[in-house]
Structure formats: structure tokens, C-alpha cells
Amino acid sequence: MINHRIASPGMSFPTAPGRTLQANPLGDPCDRTVPVFLPPSYDGRKRFPVIYLLSGFASTGASFLNFRFGRKTVPQQMEELMRGGSMKETILVMPDCMTRYGGSQYVDSAATGAYETYLTHELVNFIDSTFKTLPEKKHRAIAGKSSGGFGALRLSMRHPDKFHATACHSGDMHFDLSYxxxxxxxxxxxxxxxxxxxxxxxxxxxxxxxxxxxxxxxxxxxxxxxxxxxxxxxxxxxxxxxxxxxxxxxxxxxxxxxxAFDPLLMLEKPSFADALKNLELLYLDCGSLDEYNLQFGHRKFSARAKELGIKHIYQEFPDTHADTSYRYSVSLPMIANAIREHP
Structure with a gap:
């Protein structure tokens, strides 16, 4: 039985069955609790577009709910933006793709499990069958930061049938410099x-x-x-x-x-470049003081994407790699507008 309850205004915590993750090599749980933010006017009748928000390494979907003094949680940011009218109402799904090693990079691996397949097929289907979503690709987006930004960008390249808009915040790339x-x-x-x-x-x-x-x-x-x-x-x-x-x-x-996993090198494959060209919106940003040197990879990615004719937005901001969730208030309203239901 699906555990589907609304625990507080705007939030639901369904337990998503993970048949794809059964018998994974690390013995990690296959059924996952997935935090889902529901927009202010969600009443179980009207349908809404969906954004999948991927966490960084050593974090998971529940990490977006962590309280920190002086900083809004991501759901608090989204509710404020939606109630204020500066963001279109959207369902926000925060997947749990944690592993015993600290993260899955949202890839299918013989050492950790089939997390790419789990997310892009099983979880998407579960969310569409559990909530009042607009289930077409044109109403679905993916975003994330760090490993989550890497995941969002790579999955957009590999699954052009799934996502219509993408935001990559400080995503892993230019492995020669970062890793x-x-x-x-x-x-x-x-x-x-x-x-x-x-x-x-x-x-x-x-x-x-x-x-x-x-x-x-x-x-x-x-x-x-x-x-x-x-x-x-x-x-x-x-x-x-x-x-x-x-x-x-x-x-x-x-x-x-x-x-072979580096988005900067994946960009050179025509099918992946074409997938990004077909996005309604591609947004990237990175702190200019990033400790992992990711700003340099993002600059190279943006320059190459421009050469290839891939429309995108790239922004830098004066900050480091950590504690930059405030940047979601910049990207997610753009993403929500790109996947909104047109009148």
C-alpha cells in the first residue's frame, strides 16, 4: 500500500516503491520516502507541471527541508514565490537517490544500483500516477546543484523524451580540473x-x-x-x-x-547537443569562488554551447560552492514558466 499523506500545508511524503532498486549491490533500501511540495492551490483536482530537484553528494531529497537559522528551506522559498506571484504554481519533487557510499550521481552502476532508470522511469511514473500532474514532457523539468546539477544536465542529454527544461547549479564537469x-x-x-x-x-x-x-x-x-x-x-x-x-x-x-560521464565532453556528441537544443530552457550558474574549480568548467561549457548553437542562460555569482540554495529562487521561477500550462 502506498503511504501517501499530507503532513503539513504544501508538503506530502509518499513512499515510492523502487522495484528497479531491488537487490542493489549495497543493500540500500529500495522503497524511498520522497518529499513532494504541492503548490498553494493544490486541491487534488487541478493538474500542475512538475520539477524534479536533485540534491548534491552526501545529501538527499529530505535535505531540502533542513532548517537553518536565517535561511529559508527550499519549500519555503517556493511557497513564498508562488504566493507572491513571481513563480508559476508547480509541483516540486525531491528524490531520494542516496546510497551507502553517499550518493548515486543519478547513474546506473553495477556497484551501486540503477538510479538513472529508477528516477527517469519508475519515479516519474509513480509521481504522475499519485499526484495531479500534467504528465506530458512539456510540463516536466529537472534541476539540481553540484552532483544534482550534474545529474540534471546529464539526464537531460540522455533522456530528451522526459524533460522540457533544465537548471544546473554548480554541476560536476570538467573532470580534469575538478575531480x-x-x-x-x-x-x-x-x-x-x-x-x-x-x-x-x-x-x-x-x-x-x-x-x-x-x-x-x-x-x-x-x-x-x-x-x-x-x-x-x-x-x-x-x-x-x-x-x-x-x-x-x-x-x-x-x-x-x-x-565518458563528463558533461563537458558529452557536449561533443551530436545527439546530446541536440537534446539540449530542444529544451525550452537551459539554465546554468556557478559561484565565481567555487572550491572545486567548477566555475572554469561552466565557463567552458557555456562557451562551447554557444558555439554549437545551444540557447542557454549562464550566470556567475560571488560565492563559494556551499550554502547557495538561495539560487533556486533565481532558476526555479524561470523553469516553472518554461513548463507552465498555457491558457
Whole structure:
């Protein structure tokens, strides 16, 4: 039975069955509670367009509901904008694609599970059958930040039949500059655990307070599980690192597997470029002080997209990578307008 209840004004928390995620390699739950923001005039009769909002690495849909002093939650931002008339009324779905490694990158992986298929097929169908949505592609959009921005952009390229508008905030790209800069820090953490991913991960899971200094390794380990899985091995060793942990030299064969996921390189494939050309709206932004150097990748992506004739909006703002959810107040009204129901 579907657990579908409206817990507070504007919010619903259905339990979405995840048949796609059954028997996933990490033993993660297949049924997921999915926060859904319902617009102010939602009464179960009128239908509304839908935005899927993807969280960043080490976060999930529920993270958008976290209270912070002096900062509105994302649903609070959306309700204020909609009630004030500066954003078209829209359903906002906040998927749970968390894994034991901290995230799925919204890809299908033999090391984590089929999260791309889960989101683009099973979850979309569930939402359309559970809520009063406008189920056509022209009324559906996807957005996200960091890993969520990467997911939104990549899924828009790969599933042009699903999404009509896209927003990518500080999305992972230009892997040569962003991920590679993290490899030395990850290698140093691994060395502290005698080069054992298994030893590191078991210690990480047991720790009541996860050491911030060891985050680079859990991050790179999770990315490797998504981009270069090794299904011949058991978790938590079912991935191949793209560098030699002792010398930090790149292992070219594995690194090429990672680069196949880089949106900056995906842009060179005509079918992916065409998918972006056919969007009603493509919005990207990034902080000019981003610690992961993502601003440089976004500048390159925007310049190349312009050369290819892909209409888009690119904005930079004077901030870092973290605590930038206020930028959704810029992008989501644009996205909602692009997928609105025309009179």
C-alpha cells in the first residue's frame, strides 16, 4: 500500500516503491520516502507541471527541508514565490537517490544500483500516477546543484523524451580540473588506512562523527563506484580508482571511463547537443569562488554551447560552492514558466 499523506500545508511524503532498486549491490533500501511540495492551490483536482530537484553528494531529497537559522528551506522559498506571484504554481519533487557510499550521481552502476532508470522511469511514473500532474514532457523539468546539477544536465542529454527544461547549479564537469585536483587528498587518506579501501570504509561507517579530513576519499570512492564500477568485487571494494594511490599517477584506461560521464565532453556528441537544443530552457550558474574549480568548467561549457548553437542562460555569482540554495529562487521561477500550462 502506498503511504501517501499530507503532513503539513504544501508538503506530502509518499513512499515510492523502487522495484528497479531491488537487490542493489549495497543493500540500500529500495522503497524511498520522497518529499513532494504541492503548490498553494493544490486541491487534488487541478493538474500542475512538475520539477524534479536533485540534491548534491552526501545529501538527499529530505535535505531540502533542513532548517537553518536565517535561511529559508527550499519549500519555503517556493511557497513564498508562488504566493507572491513571481513563480508559476508547480509541483516540486525531491528524490531520494542516496546510497551507502553517499550518493548515486543519478547513474546506473553495477556497484551501486540503477538510479538513472529508477528516477527517469519508475519515479516519474509513480509521481504522475499519485499526484495531479500534467504528465506530458512539456510540463516536466529537472534541476539540481553540484552532483544534482550534474545529474540534471546529464539526464537531460540522455533522456530528451522526459524533460522540457533544465537548471544546473554548480554541476560536476570538467573532470580534469575538478575531480583530479582531489586525488592527492584522497590518496593521503587511503595511505592512513594502509591502502585498504575496505579498512577505511568500515572505520568511516563506524565513526559517530565522520572526520571531515577524510571526506575526499569517501567522495572519490563514491565517484569511482558510479563511473568505474568493478562488479567482480564485493562492496565496499567494488570500484576501481582512476589513479595509483602510491604515486597519484592517472590510470588512463579507467580515467577514460570517468571522462565518458563528463558533461563537458558529452557536449561533443551530436545527439546530446541536440537534446539540449530542444529544451525550452537551459539554465546554468556557478559561484565565481567555487572550491572545486567548477566555475572554469561552466565557463567552458557555456562557451562551447554557444558555439554549437545551444540557447542557454549562464550566470556567475560571488560565492563559494556551499550554502547557495538561495539560487533556486533565481532558476526555479524561470523553469516553472518554461513548463507552465498555457491558457
Amino acid at each position: 583530479r585536483s582531489m586525488f592527492p587528498s584522497a590518496a593521503k587518506v587511503l595511505e592512513k588506512h594502509d591502502g585498504s579501501i575496505k579498512g577505511f570504509f568500515h572505520a568511516w561507517e563506524k565513526a559517530d562523527k565522520k572526520p571531515g579530513s577524510e571526506f575526499p576519499l569517501i567522495d572519490i570512492m563514491a565517484m569511482a563506484a558510479c563511473y568505474s564500477p568493478d562488479p567482480a568485487k564485493q562492496a565496499p571494494e567494488n570500484m576501481r580508482l582512476p589513479f595509483n594511490p602510491y604515486t597519484c599517477d592517472i590510470i588512463e584506461e579507467i580515467w577514460q571511463e570517468w571522462l
